[in-house]
Amino acid sequence: MATSSATLERERLLQLAEEYRNQGYEVYFHPSLEDLPNFLKNYRPDMIARRGNEAVIIEVKSRRSLSSSSRQYLQNLAQSVEQHPGWRFELVMTNPEDAVYPPEAEGSLQSSEIETRLQIARQLATQHPESALLYSWSLAEASLRLVAENEGVIVQKLDPHYLVKQLVTEGVISRSEYQVLMNALSLRNVVAHGFKTVQITQESIDQLIDIAEQLLKISHISAESD
Structure with a gap:
């Protein structure tokens, strides 16, 4: 039976969280409004990883979950993140066929x-x-x-x-x-x-x-x- 896109994305997100924790980052899954800076209040990223003055906004997607609306959302999110020093946007694609x-x-x-x-x-x-x-x-x-x-x-x-x-x-x-x-x-x-x-x-x-x-x-x- 094929694994759903949501399951693949969740598993990859958990792997990334472990990798970032091992590098000394504090990880927030699906951060609440209180965990987000003002410039990200209109977004709901999959995860934030913080370490000192560094912060990484992480989105995990599969090709099947990328619609035109989600592409525009990610584009706007990436542009918002890039405007702030110390913040970085990371888009991770998870596709078993790529393996x-x-x-x-x-x-x-x-x-x-x-x-x-x-x-x-x-x-x-x-x-x-x-x-x-x-x-x-x-x-x-x-x-x-x-x-x-x-x-x-x-x-x-x-x-x-x-x-x-x-x-x-x-x-x-x-x-x-x-x-x-x-x-x-x-x-x-x-x-x-x-x-x-x-x-x-x-x-x-x-x-x-x-x-x-x-x-x-x-x-x-x-x-x-x-």
Whole structure:
């Protein structure tokens, strides 16, 4: 029997709450009006995570639950959050079909292919930052799979959140790299599903590409030591 969208979203929200708590955040599920700042009084986000001066507004959606009205709601919410320093909007998509290779896939990109395409992504970033972000993330994700394979990290599913979490848990990537990747994944989700954002910068794309290149170096070292 197929799992409902609501169940998938709830399970993913619980996983995110655990991840944020492990990073020292205080988590509020479906926050009340008293828990929301004035600029968010007209919204009911799925979750808020707070740590010091940082705050993350989190929405978890599946493709089936994204209607035109919900897209507009999320667009307005993202724009409201972006106007306030220290606040960040995170849209997380949960789709079980994304956790397996599609039938059209002919296998993951290999190291030399990723290296060549990362240079294209750098060039793309100067004029088309949104396209560069989508392309850079796809290459970073391929690099993550490659290093996981060469490091012997057991990956039970291909969900990018899960993949990044496994690699930081295994010590393959640092906490700072983990945060950059999670921020980039959040932005990737916003752009990939048709929302606007002003948070994409040349620096954010460069950081993502730098991490992908570092992952490839780790992968080379692991492969040579086998």
